[in-house]
Amino acid sequence: MNAVERIQELKAKRKAIILAHNYQPPEVQDIADYVGDSLGLSQTAASTDAEVIVFCGVDFMAESAKILSPEKKVILPDSDAMCPMSAMCTDLELAPVKERYPEAAIVAYVNTSAAVKALADVCCTSANAVRVVGKVSQERIIFVPDKNLGAYVQRFHPEKDIMLWPGHCPTHHDISVQNIMDLKRQHPRAKLMVHPECTPEVIDLADNVSSTEGMIGYAKASEAEELIVGTEVDMTHRLRKEVPGKTFIPVPGAICPNMKRTTLSSLIKALEDLSPEILLPPETIEAARKPLQRMMEIGRGD
Ligand code: 13P
Ligand code: SF4
Numbered sequence: 672m673n674a675v676e677r678i679q680e681l682k683a684k685r686k687a688i689i690l691a692h693n694y695q696p697p698e699v700q701d702i703a704d705y706v707g708d709s710l711g712l713s714q715t716a717a718s719t720d721a722e723v724i725v726f727c728g729v730d731f732m733a734e735s736a737k738i739l740s741p742e743k744k745v746i747l748p749d750s751d752a753m754c755p756m757s758a759m760c761t762d763l764e765l766a767p768v769k770e771r772y773p774e775a776a777i778v779a780y781v782n783t784s785a786a787v788k789a790l791a792d793v794c795c796t797s798a799n800a801v802r803v804v805g806k807v808s809q810e811r812i813i814f815v816p817d818k819n820l821g822a823y824v825q826r827f828h829p830e831k832d833i834m835l836w837p838g839h840c841p842t843h844h845d846i847s848v849q850n851i852m853d854l855k856r857q858h859p860r861a862k863l864m865v866h867p868e869c870t871p872e873v874i875d876l877a878d879n880v881s882s883t884e885g886m887i888g889y890a891k892a893s894e895a896e897e898l899i900v901g902t903e904v905d906m907t908h909r910l911r912k913e914v915p916g917k918t919f920i921p922v923p924g925a926i927c928p929n930m931k932r933t934t935l936s937s938l939i940k941a942l943e944d945l946s947p948e949i950l951l952p953p954e955t956i957e958a959a960r961k962p963l964q965r966m967m968e969i970g971r972g973d
Contacts, residue, residue: 674935674936677939678702678935678939678942681943682942685722686721686723687724688704688705688721688723688725689702689727689938690703690705690707690715690727690736692709692728692729692930693706693707693905693906694728694902694927695933696931696933696934697905699727699933699934699938708797709782709798709882710798710882710884711798712726713732713736713781713963714967716739716740717740717967722744723744723945724736724743725941726747726748726949728933729753729754729929730747731757731783733949735781735963738788738956738959738963739960739963739964739967746945746946746947746948748932748934748938748940749933749937749947752933754782754840754929755841755929756817756838756840757782757783757816759836759839760838761786762789762790765787765790766790769790774811775811775812776809777790778795778813779793779794780794780815781963782817785955786955788959790958791815793806793807797867797883797885797973798881798885798971799970799971799973800820800867801823801824801827801972802969803966803969804831806969811832812832812833814835815836815838816838817838818835818836818838818839819871820867821836823867823871839868840868840927843866843868843902843925844869845924845925846873846925848872848873850924851901851922852876854899854920858897860896860897861920862895862897862898863879863898864879864881864886865879865880865902866882866886866901873901883902883909885973887913890913890914896917897917897920898910898919899920899922900920900921902925903925903927903930904921904923905930906921907919907920
């Protein structure tokens with residue numbers, strides 16, 4: 672029996688669903704029941720009737736699944752798969768800022784720990800951040816942790832005073848204007864899609880700015896035959912499957928090492944042992960669920 676057959680066998684035995692983010696290695700994407708962006712993954716985790724959710728992604732994604740489906744067993748195959756941007760804002764750092772600005776709303780990007788979400792008024796993903804901020808009644812907003820996404824949202828809401836937390840995604844922040852200009856020179860007819868975690872200077876060069884799932888819709892609708900993909904390299908695997916016939920050009924070196932921690936072997940072990948399991952204090956789940964659910968009610972914006 673090969674690894675794929677073993678995973679299928681264990682998945683049926685455990686009544687499990689396998690969810691994978693668009694940045695997962697190709698062979699993990701190919702074995703998953705659902706592949707998508709943070710919002711789509713949260714929606715699927717909230718609605719599945721599987722008993723076990725095996726989350727091929729990083730810590731904050733699996734935690735969000737647990738918060739939205741607390742009665743289910745949520746497994747993150749490698750417990751070291753952590754998002755460094757999420758770690759750039761802790762609840763201990765955020766609590767005094769919240770106290771200093773009682774008039775402000777806290778908008779937490781879903782790339783945050785459960786403890787940070789528990790302090791927030793509403794969560795957002797890259798697919799709905801602009802829409803979520805538009806629904807917030809307060810003029811002043813503390814946006815955590817991604818300063819690039821926060822600055823992008825500010826472009827659409829000049830009426831808001833958005834305080835930016837000094838966090839960033841190393842994978843996206845390191846995509847330089849030079850990288851993009853080189854690719855544009857090599858592929859002069861290509862359209863450029865970028866993720867809003869990129870720097871403002873890179874965003875200024877883009878034809879489309881969207882979540883990873885939003886890129887699929889743009890690539891399908893666009894007349895362009897070639898598209899530069901300004902996000903993590905394995906997004907091109909999903910794009911090539913969903914939009915056959917077009918050419919997708921990755922940015923060399925745009926790799927999220929934490930997303931690569933899941934392997935077919937770690938997936939087999941996770942299904943065999945039902946471990947490592949995501950466990951959160953009930954009071955954290957309770958407090959974090961409200962801002963996450965508010966976000967889910969607002970839905971997709973791109
Ligand atoms: P998406 O929700 O757009 O897939 O982004 C998640 C993420 O971690 C981007 O770095
Ligand atoms: Fe976190 Fe960036 Fe990796 Fe996304 S790509 S999981 S934001 S480190």
